[in-house]
Amino acid sequence: MKLRIKFTKFGPIRFIGHLDVMRFFQKAIRRSEIDVKYTSGFSPHQVMSFAQPLSVGVESNGEYMDIEVNSITNCKDIMDRINAVSVEGIKVTDVTILPDNAKNAMSSVAAALYTVIFKDGYMPSFDLSDGLSKMLEKDELLIEKTGKAGKREVDIKPGLFDIKVTDKGYSMLLDCSSSGNVKPSQVISKLYEVNDEKEPENIFFHVTREETYKNNGTEEEPLYQPMNVF
Amino acid sequence: MSERLALSEDILMKIDKPARYIGHEYNSVIKDRSKVDVRFAMCFPDVYEIGMSHLGIQILYGLLNSFEGVWCERVYSPWVDLDSIMRKESIPLFALESQDPIKDFDFLGITLQYEMCYTNILQVLDLSQIPLKSIDRTEEDPIVIGGGPCTYNPEPIADFFDIFYIGEGETQYENLINLYRNYKKENKSRREFLIKAAKSIPGLYVPSLYDVKYNKDGTISSFTPNVEGVPEKVKKEIVKDFSNAYYPMAPVVPYIKVTQDRVVLEIQRGCIRGCRFCQAGQVYKPIREKSLDELKKYAITMLKNTGHEELSLSSLSSSDYSKLPELVDFLIEECDKRHINISLPSLRIDAFSLDVMSKVQDVKKSSLTFAPEAGSQRMRNVINKGLTEEVILNGAELAFEGGWTRVKLYFMLGQPYETLEDIEGIADLANKIAARFFETVPKEKRVNGKVQIVVSTSFFVPKPFTAFQWAPQCSKEQFLDKAYQTREAISKVLNQKSIKYNWHEADASVMEGVLARGDRKLCDVILKVYKKGCFYDAWSEYYKNDVWIDTIKECGLTPEFYAERERDTDEILPWDFIDCGVSKAYLKREWERASKEQISENCAVKCQGCGAAEFKCGICPGH
Numbered sequence: 001m002k003l004r005i006k007f008t009k010f011g012p013i014r015f016i017g018h019l020d021v022m023r024f025f026q027k028a029i030r031r032s033e034i035d036v037k038y039t040s041g042f043s044p045h046q047v048m049s050f051a052q053p054l055s056v057g058v059e060s061n062g063e064y065m066d067i068e069v070n071s072i073t074n075c076k077d078i079m080d081r082i083n084a085v086s087v088e089g090i091k092v093t094d095v096t097i098l099p100d101n102a103k104n105a106m107s108s109v110a111a112a113l114y115t116v117i118f119k120d121g122y123m124p125s126f127d128l129s130d131g132l133s134k135m136l137e138k139d140e141l142l143i144e145k146t147g148k149a150g151k152r153e154v155d156i157k158p159g160l161f162d163i164k165v166t167d168k169g170y171s172m173l174l175d176c177s178s179s180g181n182v183k184p185s186q187v188i189s190k191l192y193e194v195n196d197e198k199e200p201e202n203i204f205f206h207v208t209r210e211e212t213y214k215n216n217g218t219e220e221e222p223l224y225q226p227m228n229v230f
Numbered sequence: 231m232s233e234r235l236a237l238s239e240d241i242l243m244k245i246d247k248p249a250r251y252i253g254h255e256y257n258s259v260i261k262d263r264s265k266v267d268v269r270f271a272m273c274f275p276d277v278y279e280i281g282m283s284h285l286g287i288q289i290l291y292g293l294l295n296s297f298e299g300v301w302c303e304r305v306y307s308p309w310v311d312l313d314s315i316m317r318k319e320s321i322p323l324f325a326l327e328s329q330d331p332i333k334d335f336d337f338l339g340i341t342l343q344y345e346m347c348y349t350n351i352l353q354v355l356d357l358s359q360i361p362l363k364s365i366d367r368t369e370e371d372p373i374v375i376g377g378g379p380c381t382y383n384p385e386p387i388a389d390f391f392d393i394f395y396i397g398e399g400e401t402q403y404e405n406l407i408n409l410y411r412n413y414k415k416e417n418k419s420r421r422e423f424l425i426k427a428a429k430s431i432p433g434l435y436v437p438s439l440y441d442v443k444y445n446k447d448g449t450i451s452s453f454t455p456n457v458e459g460v461p462e463k464v465k466k467e468i469v470k471d472f473s474n475a476y477y478p479m480a481p482v483v484p485y486i487k488v489t490q491d492r493v494v495l496e497i498q499r500g501c502i503r504g505c506r507f508c509q510a511g512q513v514y515k516p517i518r519e520k521s522l523d524e525l526k527k528y529a530i531t532m533l534k535n536t537g538h539e540e541l542s543l544s545s546l547s548s549s550d551y552s553k554l555p556e557l558v559d560f561l562i563e564e565c566d567k568r569h570i571n572i573s574l575p576s577l578r579i580d581a582f583s584l585d586v587m588s589k590v591q592d593v594k595k596s597s598l599t600f601a602p603e604a605g606s607q608r609m610r611n612v613i614n615k616g617l618t619e620e621v622i623l624n625g626a627e628l629a630f631e632g633g634w635t636r637v638k639l640y641f642m643l644g645q646p647y648e649t650l651e652d653i654e655g656i657a658d659l660a661n662k663i664a665a666r667f668f669e670t671v672p673k674e675k676r677v678n679g680k681v682q683i684v685v686s687t688s689f690f691v692p693k694p695f696t697a698f699q700w701a702p703q704c705s706k707e708q709f710l711d712k713a714y715q716t717r718e719a720i721s722k723v724l725n726q727k728s729i730k731y732n733w734h735e736a737d738a739s740v741m742e743g744v745l746a747r748g749d750r751k752l753c754d755v756i757l758k759v760y761k762k763g764c765f766y767d768a769w770s771e772y773y774k775n776d777v778w779i780d781t782i783k784e785c786g787l788t789p790e791f792y793a794e795r796e797r798d799t800d801e802i803l804p805w806d807f808i809d810c811g812v813s814k815a816y817l818k819r820e821w822e823r824a825s826k827e828q829i830s831e832n833c834a835v836k837c838q839g840c841g842a843a844e845f846k847c848g849i850c851p852g853h
Binding site: 011012013015016017020021023024026027028029030031033038041042043044045056057085086087088089202203 | 235239240242243248249252253254255256483485486487533534535536537538539568569571590591592595
């Protein structure tokens with residue numbers, strides 16, 4: 001049986017990297033004494049799948065991972081047991097039993113919604129709305145990615161699903177799939193570039209991933225719903 | 231985002247592994263500041279991943295936090311990237327839990343596990359904005375206290391500490407803290423507190439209360455207290471009822487991968503073996519075991535409280551634990567249920583241990599470790615390493631039959647009385663082990679058709695409170711010659727293709743030898759070296775040998791005086807004021823027996839009258 005676990009990542013522990021969050025959960029799940037499934041062999045480990053790694057420094061209300069269990073009491077109990085042995089900032093907010101035919105979190109993740117807030121005193125000099133329009137007028141938005149095969153140019157424009165202006169920044173729905181993931185920081189960089197403004201050297205905006213989605217519609221007519229909606 | 235972190239987001243996002251500095255780990259202890267009257271910062275002066283792996287700190291952290299009104303927090307050496315930012319921006323070093331500056335604490339405890347961390351002590355003090363020398367500290371500064379193995383000769387760092395705690399930490403911290411509270415209440419001075427502590431609490435050495443005088447040749451002529459009533463000799467502290475001693479049931483669980491990322495079960499403390507090069511074997515005497523029932527309980531509780539996926543036994547020689555088979559059976563069963571890996575270090579290779587190991591690890595992937603420490607039987611007698619060639623070869627044969635194909639062998643080069651034949655003995659032994667593989671395992675059963683033997687040698691550093699404390703250490707050139715001789719000898723043996731040889735660097739071993747047996751004159755050297763920018767000397771990429779050698783010379787000293795000089799057994803040694811339980815007479819006997827290639831039986835076979843029986847505990851007769 002597979003469970004999809006939704007959790008938050010907040011406060012100082014946002015400086016913990018993705019692999020360490022995985023390690024944290026491996027240990028927390030042991031502490032919670034959930035009847036989790038292990039691989040066999042001399043170094044048994046839990047089977048875990050994460051939707052999309054969160055960048056260091058980013059907070060989240062909508063992280064997802066899948067785990068495999070032999071048996072469960074009920075979803076609320078699983079949630080309570082992990083929360084009882086968790087740390088400040090990582091809180092399980094939902095546990096859902098995966099339907100048998102569901103794809104795992106990593107392969108089904110499609111989009112994520114982010115809140116980007118400019119820090120006090122770091123509002124850009126261009127108008128948020130005009131600046132955004134100016135960027136979206138471009139045919140393509142190329143960024144340089146360094147992968148295993150060296151540097152290559154990638155167009156992130158198709159990955160900008162929906163961007164809205166808010167009081168202090170933007171709300172961004174971005175491609176979050178393993179092949180086309182776009183990070184809010186990449187969008188912000190592009191925004192500054194298109195508007196001929198130099199990015200401050202300090203960290204000048206704060207990002208929260210509000211929710212992670214899978215596509216319950218079709219490729220042509222996507223329907224982005226939270227990862228735990230089936 | 232009104233969080234309390236000592237470092238800004240800008241800094242945390244710029245440095246490597248910010249998780250080293252943010253605290254908030256599972257099981258870390260947070261207390262209400264208003265209900266705490268003593269703040270204690272416990273420091274391991276090396277990077278987080280090393281410091282977090284240390285059992286002693288976890289024990290003291292838990293113990294101190296079990297005291298009402300005391301909040302003990304952790305601090306480690308910031309890595310070089312953060313170090314330079316903190317200096318540039320004058321950010322004071324802080325404790326992980328509260329993120330408060332160390333300089334506002336009552337105590338800064340620093341564990342001294344190896345000599346090459348000495349400059350890191352100064353780094354920690356400096357970043358904390360605490361005066362580096364005890365003499366310059368005021369009522370506003372924390373009491374700086376050192377503990378751990380290097381306190382068995384604290385003289386090279388005597389200027390930097392207010393107190394050294396000699397011996398096992400479990401016993402006197404409560405008394406020390408209570409004394410401190412009283413002095414704070416009565417508004418008495420720092421010096422008054424230090425004198426009272428030295429006079430009234432066993433195991434405490436306050437270096438500023440002792441004067442050292444030297445002979446013309448640089449040796450010590452006298453070492454005496456300069457305040458009446460301060461003891462001439464400081465006796466080490468020891469836990470007598472080891473089974474019931476404090477043990478941390480909920481150690482801090484780091485987020486990032488650290489060196490020792492597992493539950494550690496200390497099954498016993500001390501060692502019966504009496505190897506003549508080994509300091510731990512002497513200063514932790516006598517051997518004391520934890521009861522089987524306690525250990526079973528601890529294992530289960532700690533696994534549950536941490537969620538670690540691995541458990542390891544800790545002791546100087548696990549095979550000597552009297553109830554090892556029962557303990558291991560229990561652990562295998564319980565760990566199997568919980569899908570926990572077991573790691574069993576320091577086991578002698580025999581039928582029992584091989585059987586156990588085949589149950590807990592993948593034979594095909596793991597290697598076996600032997601530590602003969604010397605190549606020839608003659609030399610093993612000199613160092614009193616009770617391991618014979620026959621035992622090694624039989625162990626290897628059993629292992630090969632069991633499917634192992636990888637063997638690691640550890641040796642030390644440069645021990646007293648070593649000759650070329652002894653060094654050639656290393657190659658000879660490795661060769662015989664390889665030959666035994668080919669004799670034992672028929673061709674069709676050989677995995678990849680071969681056996682892998684890895685020979686590693688380190689360079690011998692004489693340490694205080696060992697039989698070899700008077701011995702000359704080799705020079706760098708002699709060390710390297712010995713390594714080349716080893717390599718040469720291995721290249722000549724029949725099975726040389728199955729043998730790989732690694733050796734350590736020699737520079738740092740020489741400097742470790744200088745510091746290990748150094749005196750107070752070296753305080754200036756360490757301070758100057760640090761001021762020239764040296765720290766993280768235990769990391770070979772940051773160790774600057776030239777700077778050390780030049781600075782020693784600038785101070786009018788020589789490395790040879792400390793490292794290469796053979797001491798007369800009548801000389802006053804810098805650490806003679808410490809009574810670690812084993813007597814000088816016993817160590818002299820052992821030094822003499824070494825010269826005659828005579829072995830001494832271990833504590834379990836026959837008491838050697840070392841003196842530790844006065845503690846009236848553990849294996850010692852007559853209590």
